[in-house]
Amino acid sequence: MAAESGKIDPMHQFQVEPLFGQDWTVAGHSIAFTNSSLWMLITLVAVWLFMLGGMKRELVPGRWQAAVEGVTGFISNMMETNVGPAGRKFVPYVFSLFMFILFANMLGLLPVGIIPGVHPFTVTSHLTITAVLAIVSFGIVLAVGFAKHGLHFFSLFVPHGAPWWMLPILIPVEFVSFMVRPFSLALRLFVAMTAGHILLKVLAGFVINGLNAEAFWVAPVVSLPSLILMIGISALELLVAAIQAYVFALLTSLYLNDAINLH
């Protein structure tokens, strides 16, 4: 972490570095295997291993199976309440989204940095990733909306019971609020993850610089409170990791509800 000069760069953790395959290209674009790719694959394997525990399919579930069934039941209940019976079709997609974001967020918080040379990487702290996920969700919403309602889907921009003379004002507002959805989806997750990690890294820098300080009183006054704050904020970050995954899935389900049932 740029410790050469005693400086700690809180942004360094977001650096994407190619691990191998720098010369791999598809249609002229590099698809090098980076630390980001590695953590995506770790996320994939972790999700798959977790779900494997639910595949015993016993009548009386064990703890692991009950946990897996709890998560699937959580997502399918959410779709049921927000979208209705038609929402069941979208459970696989929303579930994948939720699990991918949740596991990526959680794995990025693993304290594997204590092993020299190993750095955790939070996939969802990258705008490219969150933007692609948001665009995919938004694209599904548009596709479902136009496939189900055709051009009638535009009535989404007409609020219920609004007087006709308000429509010239309301329709642009509704249109903007609709079009801003993918940005709000992508930016919310990206900002929440980035900000939390920067905060933790800044506090970690306080701890380390305080311990390295020449004046003996700096360590207890600076490092100890920073460490205590880090512990609390780490717990908070775990909560944020889960909440951001939930919010992404919840908003996707609400947008799908708009597309399926209009409003």
Added chain:
Amino acid sequence: MPQIAQISEIFASQLFWLTISFGLIFFVVGLGMVPKIQGTVDARDARIAADLATAASARETADRLEAEHRAALDKSRSEAAAVAAEAKAAAAQATETRVKAADAAAGTRIEDAMRRIAEARLSAEAEVEAVAADAAAAMVARVAGLTVDEDAARAAVKQELVRG
């Protein structure tokens, strides 16, 4: 900010590997595993619902059987009471007839005895008359030397006996 500074450089790689990893999660986990797990949950819910229904119907049957049993018990109890009352009435009637018969038998015997007593008294009275008449005739013959004929003596005795 590396996320923005690197964006043009890493975008293709990010997209490629995201497609692979998220695609695999979607196809393997989302489409492959989730429906099976949901199926297990649904099957368990259905099984529980069926078990509960079975239990409810079994309880209903038990309640019904108990009610039937209780009704049968009540019925047989009342029947037994009726039979007992009947038997008591019959026994009372039989006793009454037998008492009546015994009464009647005793009555006839008493009547018999009374009649025999009356007969005995009559015959005793007649004998007393005859003896008295004989004695009167004998006394008259001894005292007055008269021979009184038997009928006169008897009439006289009768007259005296009646007078007391």
